[in-house]
Amino acid sequence: MQGADADDLDGVLAALANRHRRAIVYQLGLQPYSIAHLAKMRGLSLPAIHKHIAVLENANMILRRKTGRTNYLILNRESLHELQEWITQFTPGWGSDEQTLENYVAFLDGNSNQNSENETEEKG
Amino acid sequence: MQGADADDLDGVLAALANRHRRAIVYQLGLQPYSIAHLAKMRGLSLPAIHKHIAVLENANMILRRKTGRTNYLILNRESLHELQEWITQFTPGWGSDEQTLENYVAFLDGNSNQNSENETEEKG
DNA sequence: CTAAAACTTAACCACAAAGTTAACTATCGG
DNA sequence: CCGATAGTTAACTTTGTGGTTAAGTTTTAG
Numbered sequence: 001m002q003g004a005d006a007d008d009l010d011g012v013l014a015a016l017a018n019r020h021r022r023a024i025v026y027q028l029g030l031q032p033y034s035i036a037h038l039a040k041m042r043g044l045s046l047p048a049i050h051k052h053i054a055v056l057e058n059a060n061m062i063l064r065r066k067t068g069r070t071n072y073l074i075l076n077r078e079s080l081h082e083l084q085e086w087i088t089q090f091t092p093g094w095g096s097d098e099q100t101l102e103n104y105v106a107f108l109d110g111n112s113n114q115n116s117e118n119e120t121e122e123k124g
Numbered sequence: 125m126q127g128a129d130a131d132d133l134d135g136v137l138a139a140l141a142n143r144h145r146r147a148i149v150y151q152l153g154l155q156p157y158s159i160a161h162l163a164k165m166r167g168l169s170l171p172a173i174h175k176h177i178a179v180l181e182n183a184n185m186i187l188r189r190k191t192g193r194t195n196y197l198i199l200n201r202e203s204l205h206e207l208q209e210w211i212t213q214f215t216p217g218w219g220s221d222e223q224t225l226e227n228y229v230a231f232l233d234g235n236s237n238q239n240s241e242n243e244t245e246e247k248g
Numbered sequence: 249c250t251a252a253a254a255c256t257t258a259a260c261c262a263c264a265a266a267g268t269t270a271a272c273t274a275t276c277g278g
Numbered sequence: 279c280c281g282a283t284a285g286t287t288a289a290c291t292t293t294g295t296g297g298t299t300a301a302g303t304t305t306t307a308g
Binding site: 142144168169171172175176179192193194 | 265266267268269274275276
Binding site for chain 4: 249250251252253254255256257258259260261262263264265266267268269270271272273274275276277278
């Protein structure tokens, strides 16, 4: 089932593709803050920060606890787990992509050319 | 130096915050493909795919090798390394955010209330 | 009761993102 | 040389994002 996961990833990545929201995520990873407090920290108006919070909540990235009139937020670390895993899937081959590309093109050349020598100046 | 890293992260996350580009990244993580090939795979026009490729290249996420008239692309796995590290910084406390938030609010209550008892049904 | 704090909501605006069509360059196959 | 393939570029449209101001609700403080 890649559908639901893909949806989740979409929300999380869209949420993280913004400096303010990344900063908020970072802060809420350290300790809870109120919305008004975050607004002051980021130099943003309440409506502006409210929208950012909404994006993060829709991505299920923060938890909220209302006490009196103030809302305390904290990071929901679980939401990062899926992204973590998605990235990890690329890790096995860590590095060497340049050479892979070179080899692939050389291989294609070989098929119509029977010549796997390098034509570049790379290998004096 | 958080500045350059933050810029890189911004580019990578913005690039990944799109299904087509994530799919492209995934495919190019398996093997090289031409731009036209990717366009067919995604059911997109050449100009459309070209723009996506441009975004990925600006984020330094893919490598290109032009041979004849076709351009072969592959994933640049290094570009994901930084994001990987950024996410890992949140991992230490994996889980238990809900309780942290509860405790924090209870602590704030205690300061004006001298009462750290739980009002919830959680701890029969 | 009243004023202020902590949000929320709605309406609006400027700008960027993601696609389109059309026209152009460059390379290969015959 | 000629037509087709691969890619780029420009101009345009539509939709989404991120901010604003203004007005509303709920809760606390005096």
